[in-house]
Amino acid sequence: MSTAKLTNLFQSSWLRPFNDPALIQGTARALNPLHKATGIGARVVEVITETTECKTFVLQTNRRWPGKRWPGHLAGQHTLLTVTINGRQLSRTFSISSPSSTNGRIAITVKRARSNAKRISVSNWMFEHLAVGAVVQLSAPAGDFSLKNQTEAKLLLLSAGSGITPVMAILRELVESPGADVAVTFVHICRSESDFIFASELRAVAARWPALRLVVYFSGTQGRFVPARLAELVPELSQHEVYLCGPNAFANAAYGALRDAGVAHAIHQESFGGFTAATDTADGTSSEHVLTLENNKQSFTISTQTNLLDALETAGLNPAFGCRIGICKTCQCVKRSGVVKNLRTGEISDAPNELIQLCISAPRSPLELAI
Amino acid sequence: MAKTHLTTEQLDAFGTELDQLRNEVAADLGARDANHVRKMLQRSRVSAAAGRALLMFGFDPITWVLGVVALAKAKILENMEVGHNVLHGQYDWMNDPQLNSKTYEWDIVCHSENWKQTHNIEHHSHTNVLGLDDDYGYGLLRLAPEQRWHTIHLFQPISCFLLMVYFQWGVAIQDIKLGRFFKGRMTIAELRERARPFLQKSSRQIFKDYVLFPVLGFFNWPRILLGNVAANIIRNIWTNVIIFCGHFTEHAQVYTKAEVAGESRGAWYLRQMQGSSNLLGSRYFYLMTGHLSHQIEHHLFPDIPAPRYIELAPKVKAICEKYGVHYNAAGFFSQYLSVMKRVFVFAWPSKAVAPVVLQS
Numbered sequence: 001m002s003t004a005k006l007t008n009l010f011q012s013s014w015l016r017p018f019n020d021p022a023l024i025q026g027t028a029r030a031l032n033p034l035h036k037a038t039g040i041g042a043r044v045v046e047v048i049t050e051t052t053e054c055k056t057f058v059l060q061t062n063r064r065w066p067g068k069r070w071p072g073h074l075a076g077q078h079t080l081l082t083v084t085i086n087g088r089q090l091s092r093t094f095s096i097s098s099p100s101s102t103n104g105r106i107a108i109t110v111k112r113a114r115s116n117a118k119r120i121s122v123s124n125w126m127f128e129h130l131a132v133g134a135v136v137q138l139s140a141p142a143g144d145f146s147l148k149n150q151t152e153a154k155l156l157l158l159s160a161g162s163g164i165t166p167v168m169a170i171l172r173e174l175v176e177s178p179g180a181d182v183a184v185t186f187v188h189i190c191r192s193e194s195d196f197i198f199a200s201e202l203r204a205v206a207a208r209w210p211a212l213r214l215v216v217y218f219s220g221t222q223g224r225f226v227p228a229r230l231a232e233l234v235p236e237l238s239q240h241e242v243y244l245c246g247p248n249a250f251a252n253a254a255y256g257a258l259r260d261a262g263v264a265h266a267i268h269q270e271s272f273g274g275f276t277a278a279t280d281t282a283d284g285t286s287s288e289h290v291l292t293l294e295n296n297k298q299s300f301t302i303s304t305q306t307n308l309l310d311a312l313e314t315a316g317l318n319p320a321f322g323c324r325i326g327i328c329k330t331c332q333c334v335k336r337s338g339v340v341k342n343l344r345t346g347e348i349s350d351a352p353n354e355l356i357q358l359c360i361s362a363p364r365s366p367l368e369l370a371i
Numbered sequence: 372m373a374k375t376h377l378t379t380e381q382l383d384a385f386g387t388e389l390d391q392l393r394n395e396v397a398a399d400l401g402a403r404d405a406n407h408v409r410k411m412l413q414r415s416r417v418s419a420a421a422g423r424a425l426l427m428f429g430f431d432p433i434t435w436v437l438g439v440v441a442l443a444k445a446k447i448l449e450n451m452e453v454g455h456n457v458l459h460g461q462y463d464w465m466n467d468p469q470l471n472s473k474t475y476e477w478d479i480v481c482h483s484e485n486w487k488q489t490h491n492i493e494h495h496s497h498t499n500v501l502g503l504d505d506d507y508g509y510g511l512l513r514l515a516p517e518q519r520w521h522t523i524h525l526f527q528p529i530s531c532f533l534l535m536v537y538f539q540w541g542v543a544i545q546d547i548k549l550g551r552f553f554k555g556r557m558t559i560a561e562l563r564e565r566a567r568p569f570l571q572k573s574s575r576q577i578f579k580d581y582v583l584f585p586v587l588g589f590f591n592w593p594r595i596l597l598g599n600v601a602a603n604i605i606r607n608i609w610t611n612v613i614i615f616c617g618h619f620t621e622h623a624q625v626y627t628k629a630e631v632a633g634e635s636r637g638a639w640y641l642r643q644m645q646g647s648s649n650l651l652g653s654r655y656f657y658l659m660t661g662h663l664s665h666q667i668e669h670h671l672f673p674d675i676p677a678p679r680y681i682e683l684a685p686k687v688k689a690i691c692e693k694y695g696v697h698y699n700a701a702g703f704f705s706q707y708l709s710v711m712k713r714v715f716v717f718a719w720p721s722k723a724v725a726p727v728v729l730q731s
Contacts, residue, residue, distance in 0.1 A: 014583075026412070087402040327491075327674060329472050
């Protein structure tokens with residue numbers, strides 16, 4: 001009998017409850033909290049305070065529970081981290097700030113977000129409550145922003161604010177890989193010395209590794225950074241391969257400036273995404289957003305004034321529905337990204353992968369739904 | 372007891388007060404509720420394991436009885452406090468895929484998808500509306516004078532007893548709508564299609580309880596088989612009597628389609644309140660009913676975690692008193708007796724009573 005057939009036999013629903021995944025995982029988790037039902041369990045082994053607003057969490061991923069081990073990551077990739085905050089499983093994507101490793105130990109660096117009353121911020125909660133010994137859940141690492149494609153000898157690492165985290169992973173990888181024949185310019189923009197994440201480590205590396213030239217720009221004292229000035233800061237700018245990460249507005253401006261300066265090589269860009277207040281429409285005024293469906297990538301325009309169930313039906317789809325007044329949850333689905341308002345409670349859902357009820361949700365930003 | 376009617380303004384204020392009550396609890400949901408449902412799931416799993424082990428490895432009648440009790444308790448807890456409540460989406464806010472109404476499957480022959488259709492949608496939206504809420508009498512029983520009498524209703528004390536013993540099968544086939552097939556309003560192909568989830572789920576349940584576990588017990592198989600049958604029947608009887616006390620008690624009102632046409636949210640709340648009835652008892656009793664002891668609160672707020680109904684009850688009762696609505700709550704025996712009274716009284720033909728005309 002082939003392995004596939006055996007696997008099918010072992011997973012057959014006729015063998016319940018002996019092969020019930022929920023039961024097995026529940027039992028495994030009762031024995032060791034690192035045995036997560038879904039995703040990869042990881043324990044916080046060290047918390048490093050980087051700045052007054054920023055902490056690094058060193059995580060030891062699960063090594064024993066088969067099938068749920070950390071597969072290893074490339075420098076610059078990210079992971080979807082899930083924590084349980086007051087009974088709710090909330091997820092947020094974080095760049096991994098440590099270089100690739102084989103011992104299943106990774107670091108993520110988290111900056112406290114500006115406080116937004118009432119809504120739970122995963123970053124703020126982690127900053128305030130996540131301590132050594134706590135268990136979190138990770139997804140397998142993902143993302144194209146990594147060193148694997150490096151072709152050029154001259155590298156420009158360009159970051160702003162907390163955008164330094166994936167870029168730092170890349171720098172650490174370069175420092176650790178022996179005999180790397182590269183010249184690296186690291187340009188980092190942040191408000192002030194006290195906001196400079198990884199300051200001492202970066203300066204120490206720059207002092208002992210001649211290949212690194214470090215340029216730090218404090219916008220608090222030197223004024224707003226103008227990306228066109230990159231050509232002054234980086235000699236032979238056009239010859240560089242670029243790794244770029246920072247707030248959307250900065251990253252877009254920098255990308256334009258780099259192309260204007262004649263950079264012909266690859267510009268790798270990592271976006272932290274997120275919707276700004278500008279995309280949020282005040283109630284009462286009608287506007288339209290683009291709704292994308294995950295499965296068939298179909299997309300259409302919908303009004304902020306109608307609920308998603310009506311909008312989908314108007315567009316000719318037949319999503320499952322029940323009571324249409326928000327009690328039966330038949331129309332519930334996973335919102336991959338975007339912001340919706342619950343018309344019954346007034347709650348705003350803005351985190352990725354949250355469950356929403358179509359019949360009582362109205363769009364407040366472009367959306368992607370798992371339908 | 373006559374139905375209470377409220378004016379449009381009163382209904383709006385009434386609805387707003389209940390909405391506010393719901394929002395207060397919804398905003399307070401947290402680790403306490405999450406820990407509770409996880410604890411209940413674990414307790415039911417431990418109880419099931421203990422019960423099955425006692426049946427499998429014991430030899431004497433005492434361990435048999437203990438095994439049956441433990442397994443029946445496990446099934447009651449899993450079906451009522453975990454399954455029913457999770458399938459209502461009461462714990463969807465936890466974002467835990469294993470406690471989500473979309474994915475959860477419970478230890479009963481009724482397929483969760485069928486249940487969500489007949490129970491969450493049809494029964495909870497149209498509670499006690501004759502002709503729309505199939506749970507009112509389950510298509511077998513005549514419980515109110517407004518229902519038309521047929522000769523078959525003479526035997527309803529017997530059909531009521533059979534429904535109690537085989538309750539899981541009753542709810543399992545409800546969504547197939549066999550009545551439509553027998554009236555010639557459904558083709559055989561459609562019937563086969565509709566019955567598929569039921570056949571799939573129930574065959575696995577039968578295999579598990581009546582083949583797999585007995586076979587694993589070798590020579591002990593008759594003991595296990597009988598024990599599993601007994602546990603399933605105890606669960607059937609318990610869930611049946613508790614559920615019958617929810618909507619068929621003496622003061623639980625019924626509605627006609629005409630009465631509920633175009634009803635407002637306030638009127639919907641009022642119907643849920645007057646169509647449901649509570650049971651009074653200890654905390655342990657409430658738990659073992661899956662908090663269906665608080666049927667009124669459950670019908671007002673079906674997606675609020677059930678243990679919260681206990682703290683909501685005095686507030687709901689206060690709103691009832693404020694608007695002069697009868698709050699139907701009494702002990703288990705008096706409520707169940709009043710249900711049985713309906714079963715026996717309406718087995719005989721009686722004149723249909725014209726529906727009460729709305730005042731406003």
